[in-house]
Amino acid sequence: IIRLCYNPNMDSLSEILLKAQKNNWAVGHFNISNLEQLRAIMETAKKINAPIMIGLSEGERKFVGLRQAVALVKAFKEEYGLPVFLNPDHSHSVESAKEAYDAGFDSVHIDLSKLPFNENIEGTKEVVDYVKSKNPEISVEGELGYLRGESRIQKEIIKIKPEDLTKPEEAAEFAEKTGVDRFAGAYGNSHGISVDEPALDIERIRSVRKALTENVAMVLHGGSGIPDSQIKEAIKAGISNIHVNTEIRMAYAEALRNFLAENPEETTPYKILAPAVETVRIKVEEKLKLFGSVNRI
């Protein structure tokens, strides 16, 4: 298998996330379904000198292929010399997390947050132990709390209940018992663009941050549609890694739809897709600037 080997001169993901946490910025994590989106993200990261995470959900992985994703990211990593980490976003089973690691992914996300607390701990720990026994440098993420929605434009209001939010004492117990390097929680965030404006519970983020040890990074999922001011507050409160998918999908799909409507005769894929690549570039640059990721290499 191809593995995305660490360059000994480059920081590990855990080291980068700790620096981000200490200096109040966040590493951007963007999802891809194809080479064009990956290219747009990598070109932007290179342009502004930002470390970056590339994520593929289980559906995205099925479409692109595990080894294919590893090979594509490896090619950009070698060509650009950037710290880029490939993450199997929201692996919903121990098997799918292990499978991605075995295929060469150099970060892991196991999301068993829909399971009861103890089963979540058990499965997450199994993945942490598996990955660490092979390579202790690989950063593993676990998730706790109820994150609603999917990465699309939501048609209905997503009601987030107080009991959905991650409890600081449970976060601490979860992190301690599983040994995760990254902790994803629910703080009023949801996947996709919600009908009403999301309201992050910044105080909750702060108290979870206090409950966790410094070496555990805090991840914010559902980054699309959250107002910039709240993103900045969340970073100040302790978030050092932010996931964005829907806004990338929307930018890509809209550019593609517009181009095809205006140029119904065009058949050359690289001409059809060029405007989509450009809009993704613009969107990613906007987000990385907001996260304070510029010149962090």
Ligand code: 13P
């Ligand atoms: P959004 O689709 O809301 O940006 O969420 C993405 C995400 O959290 C992927 O892990």
